[in-house]
Amino acid sequence: MNVVVRIDAAExxxxxxxxxxxxxxxxxxxxxxxxxxxxxxxxxxxLVGEVVITxxxxxGGDLGMFMRGPMLVVHGNADHAPGNTMDGGTIVIHGSAxxxxxxSMRGGKVFVRDDVGYRGxxxxxxxxxxxxxxxxxxxxxxxxxxYMAGGIVLLLRLGETGPFVERGIASGIHGGEVYVxxxxxxxxxxxxxxxxPFEEAHRERIRPLIEEFCRYxxxxxxxxxxxxxxxxxxxxxxxxxxxxxxx
Amino acid sequence: xxxxxIPLRYQISIDRDRCMECGRCVENCPxxxxxxxxxxxxxxxxxxxxxxxxxxxxxxxxxxLTEHPCDYRSHPxxxxxxRESIYNQARTGKIILAGMGSTQSLPPIFDQILLDACxxxxxxIDPLREPMELRTxxxxxxxxxxxxxxxxxxxxxxxxxxxxxxxxxxxxIGHMSYGAISLNAQLALAKGAxxxxxxxxxxxxxxxxxxxPYQDNMIVQVASGRFGxxxxxxxxxxxxxxxxxxxxxxxxxGHLPGEKVCADVSCTRMIPLGSDAISPAxxxxxxxxxxxxxxxxxxxxATEWKKPVFVKIAAVHNVAAIAAGIARSxxxxxxxxGFRGGTGAAPKIFRDNVGIPIExxxxxxxxxxxxxxxxxxxxxxxxxxxxNAADVTKAIALGADAVYIGTAALVAMGCRVCGNCxxxxxxxxxxxxxxDLVSRLNPDLEGEHVANLIHAWTMEVSELMxxxxxxxxxxxxxxxxxxxxxxxxxxxxxxxxxxxxxx
Ligand code: SF4
Ligand code: SF4
Numbered sequence: 001m002n003v004v005v006r007i008d009a010a011e012x013x014x015x016x017x018x019x020x021x022x023x024x025x026x027x028x029x030x031x032x033x034x035x036x037x038x039x040x041x042x043x044x045x046x047l048v049g050e051v052v053i054t055x056x057x058x059x060g061g062d063l064g065m066f067m068r069g070p071m072l073v074v075h076g077n078a079d080h081a082p083g084n085t086m087d088g089g090t091i092v093i094h095g096s097a098x099x100x101x102x103x104s105m106r107g108g109k110v111f112v113r114d115d116v117g118y119r120g121x122x123x124x125x126x127x128x129x130x131x132x133x134x135x136x137x138x139x140x141x142x143x144x145x146x147y148m149a150g151g152i153v154l155l156l157r158l159g160e161t162g163p164f165v166e167r168g169i170a171s172g173i174h175g176g177e178v179y180v181x182x183x184x185x186x187x188x189x190x191x192x193x194x195x196x197p198f199e200e201a202h203r204e205r206i207r208p209l210i211e212e213f214c215r216y217x218x219x220x221x222x223x224x225x226x227x228x229x230x231x232x233x234x235x236x237x238x239x240x241x242x243x244x245x246x247x
Numbered sequence: 248x249x250x251x252x253i254p255l256r257y258q259i260s261i262d263r264d265r266c267m268e269c270g271r272c273v274e275n276c277p278x279x280x281x282x283x284x285x286x287x288x289x290x291x292x293x294x295x296x297x298x299x300x301x302x303x304x305x306x307x308x309x310x311x312l313t314e315h316p317c318d319y320r321s322h323p324x325x326x327x328x329x330r331e332s333i334y335n336q337a338r339t340g341k342i343i344l345a346g347m348g349s350t351q352s353l354p355p356i357f358d359q360i361l362l363d364a365c366x367x368x369x370x371x372i373d374p375l376r377e378p379m380e381l382r383t384x385x386x387x388x389x390x391x392x393x394x395x396x397x398x399x400x401x402x403x404x405x406x407x408x409x410x411x412x413x414x415x416x417x418x419x420i421g422h423m424s425y426g427a428i429s430l431n432a433q434l435a436l437a438k439g440a441x442x443x444x445x446x447x448x449x450x451x452x453x454x455x456x457x458x459x460p461y462q463d464n465m466i467v468q469v470a471s472g473r474f475g476x477x478x479x480x481x482x483x484x485x486x487x488x489x490x491x492x493x494x495x496x497x498x499x500x501g502h503l504p505g506e507k508v509c510a511d512v513s514c515t516r517m518i519p520l521g522s523d524a525i526s527p528a529x530x531x532x533x534x535x536x537x538x539x540x541x542x543x544x545x546x547x548x549a550t551e552w553k554k555p556v557f558v559k560i561a562a563v564h565n566v567a568a569i570a571a572g573i574a575r576s577x578x579x580x581x582x583x584x585g586f587r588g589g590t591g592a593a594p595k596i597f598r599d600n601v602g603i604p605i606e607x608x609x610x611x612x613x614x615x616x617x618x619x620x621x622x623x624x625x626x627x628x629x630x631x632x633x634x635n636a637a638d639v640t641k642a643i644a645l646g647a648d649a650v651y652i653g654t655a656a657l658v659a660m661g662c663r664v665c666g667n668c669x670x671x672x673x674x675x676x677x678x679x680x681x682x683d684l685v686s687r688l689n690p691d692l693e694g695e696h697v698a699n700l701i702h703a704w705t706m707e708v709s710e711l712m713x714x715x716x717x718x719x720x721x722x723x724x725x726x727x728x729x730x731x732x733x734x735x736x737x738x739x740x741x742x743x744x745x746x747x748x749x750x
Contacts, residue, residue: 046548127513
C-alpha cells in the first residue's frame with residue numbers, strides 16, 4: 001500500500017508544518033507531499049529518516065538543514081542555504097537556489113536544476129564515508145566552493161559556452177574539488193585554489209553525479225559526460241601553515 | 248642575530264646538595280630541559296616553559312626557576328616583550344601566535360570595584376543559619392504570567408514557559424574543545440560540573456562518546472566550522488551555543504592545526520585525520536542580526552524548541568547594541584566574553600589589543616537590555632578572566648545572570664598558565680593529545696578538584712551576599728548599589744553605573 005500524506009502549507013507557520021512532517025515520519029510514512037509552500041523556512045530541519053518529501057512551492061531558507069536521510073524534491077526555487085550543515089540524504093531542486101547552497105554540508109547530495117547564488121558549497125567537508133556533493137545545472141555566482149574542506153561541487157553550466165567568469169572561486173579551499181564544465185577564467189581563481197589536471201579517473205568520479213542529475217531533470221547525460229571540465233582543488237591542504245610563528 | 252642571541256626566558260637550577268639524582272625531572276619535563284649524563288642531571292634552561300611540572304614532582308624540592316635571569320637595559324617603552332617580538336618577527340616575517348589570555352598589564356577593573364557589607368542599620372545574614380538562594384535559571388523569563396482559576400479553585404498557569412537551564416550555582420564552565428584540551432581534561436571538567444549541579448561547554452569540536460554520560464550537563468557549541476555538528480549532537484546537549492566570537496581573539500576564526508587532529512579528535516570533529524580544522528571568522532550563513540535569528544531558530548526547530556540557545560560574542564565596543572539585537576533573535580542567553588579570556592592559541596596582537604574588559608561590557612549590556620525592556624528575554628553570562636569568587640560576585644552585581652570560568656578550572660587541574668598550550672606538550676595532560684601526557688591527568692581526581700573549586704567559590708559568593716544582607720542571587724543581580732568604584736574615572740563609573748567609594 002502506497003499512501004501519500006498530503007500537507008497543505010497555506011498560511012501555516014514552519015513550526016507546526018515541521019511538527020506534522022515529523023509526526024508523519026514517526027508514523028512510518030514513506031511519502032509526503034507538501035502543497036502551497038510559500039517561504040516557510042527550515043523545512044525538514046534536523047529530520048532523520050527514510051522518506052521522500054515533495055515540496056510544491058517556494059521554500060524559505062535552510063531547507064533540509066541538519067537533515068539525515070530524507071529526499072526532498074522541490075518544485076520551485078529554494079531560498080538561501082538549502083542543505084545547510086546537512087548530514088545525509090538528497091535535495092533535488094527544480095529551479096534555482098539562493099546564496100550559500102550546501103553550506104557546511106558534511107554528507108548527502110544537493111541537485112539544483114538552474115542556478116545558485118553566491119558562496120555555493122561554502123565550507124563543505126567530508127568525513128569517512130560521508131562525501132557531500134553539490135551539482136548545479138546552470139551557473140553560480142562568486143566564491144563558489146569557498147573554504148571547501150571536502151566533497152565535490154559540480155557546475156554543469158548548461159547552455160553556457162564561454163569561460164566561467166565569477167570572482168573568488170574556491171577561495172581558502174583546503175580539501176575537496178570543484179568541477180566546472182568548460183574553461184575557467186584564470187583571474188577568477190582565488191588565493192589557495194589551483195587548477196588540477198582533469199583525467200579519466202576524474203571523469204569517472206563525476207559521471208554518476210551527471211547521470212543522477214540527468215535522471216532527475218530529464219537531460220541527456222552523454223554530452224555532459226564527454227565534455228571538458230576544469231578541476232579545481234587546494235594549492236595546499238594547509239593554507240594557513242606558514243602564516244604564523246610562535247611567541 | 249645568531250640563534251640563542253635572545254637571553255634566557257627562564258633559568259632552572261638544581262640544588263645539588265638536595266638533589267638525589269632520581270631522574271623524575273628528566274621523565275616529567277616534555278620540553279627536554281633535563282638530561283642525564285652519567286649520574287648527573289644536566290640542564291638546558293632554554294627549553295624551559297615555566298610549566299612547573301618538574302618543581303611539583305621533585306621529591307626533594309631541589310629545583311628552582313627564575314624568570315628573566317638576564318636583564319635588558321630597562322626602558323619604559325621598549326620593554327622586553329616589545330623587543331623580543333621584533334626579534335621574532337625579523338627572523339620569521341610571520342604573525343605571532345600565543346597561548347592563554349592577554350598578558351597586557353592593564354589593571355583589572357574588578358580590582359577597582361569594592362563590595363558592600365552591612366553595619367548596624369541592616370543585619371547581615373549568616374549563610375550557615377539562613378537559607379541562601381543561589382539557584383540560577385538561564386533562559387527567557389516571561390514578561391507577564393497569565394493565570395486561570397479552575398472551578399475547584401486551583402490556579403493554572405496559562406503562559407507557555409521557555410526552556411531554562413537550572414543551575415545550583417551561578418558558576419558554569421566555559422567552552423574548551425576536545426582537541427584544544429585532552430579527553431581526560433574534558434572528562435574531569437564534566438565530572439566537576441555534574442557534581443556541582445552546573446554546566447560545561449563542549450567547545451567547537453563535537454562530543455566524544457566518553458562524555459555522553461555527562462551530556463545533561465553539557466552545552467554543545469555550534470561554531471562557524473560546524474565541526475562535529477549533527478542532529479544527534481544537538482539533541483544531546485542541555486543547551487546549544489552559537490559561537491560568534493571569543494574574547495581572546497575577537498573578529499577572527501579558529502584553526503586547529505593538523506598535527507593536533509589525531510584519530511579520536513578526527514572522529515569527534517568529523518573531519519579527516521591530520522587535516523587542518525579551519526573555522527572561518529564569520530559564520531557564512533550569518534551576515535546580519537536577521538541571519539543570526541535564522542540560525543537560532545534553525546537550531547531550535549531542529550531540536551523541537553526544547554533547548555535554550557545561547558549566543559556567545561566577544562566583548563567589543565558595540566557589545567550592548569549587539570546584545571540588544573541578540574535579545575530579539577529568539578536566543579535565550581548571550582555570553583559576553585571579555586578581552587582577558589583564555590585560549591589555546593591566538594595571534595598575540597589580537598589577544599593583547601582587541602576587545603574590551605568584561606566588567607564594562609557586562610554592565611553596558613545589562614543596562615541596554617533593561618533600558619529597552621528586554622532584559623527578561625535573555626540571560627547574560629559573563630566570561631573572560633574571572634579569577635575568584637569576588638570577581639563572580641561583582642560580575643553578577645554588574646548585571647550578569649551567571650558566569651563562565653575557563654582558565655580557573657584548568658588551574659584547578661594543575662595548569663600553571665605557562666601559555667604553551669599550542670605546543671601539544673602540556674605537561675599536566677590538559678592541552679595535549681600525546682597519550683603519555685594525557686594519562687598524567689586523572690579525571691576522577693581532577694574532577695573532584697574542579698568541583699571543590701566551584702563549591703568553595705559558591706560558598707564565598709553566599710558569604711559575600713550574606714554580609715551584604717542579601718539572601719538570593721536574584722537580589723544581587725544588577726545590584727550596583729552594592730558596588731563602589733575605587734580610583735576609577737568618572738567616565739568608567741558612568742559606564743559601570745557605579746558610585747565612587749564614599750558616595
Ligand atoms: S618546562 Fe616545566 S618541567 Fe621542564 S624544566 Fe621548565 S618548569 Fe620544569
Ligand atoms: S593548559 Fe598546560 S600548556 Fe596551557 S597554560 Fe596550562 S599548563 Fe601551560
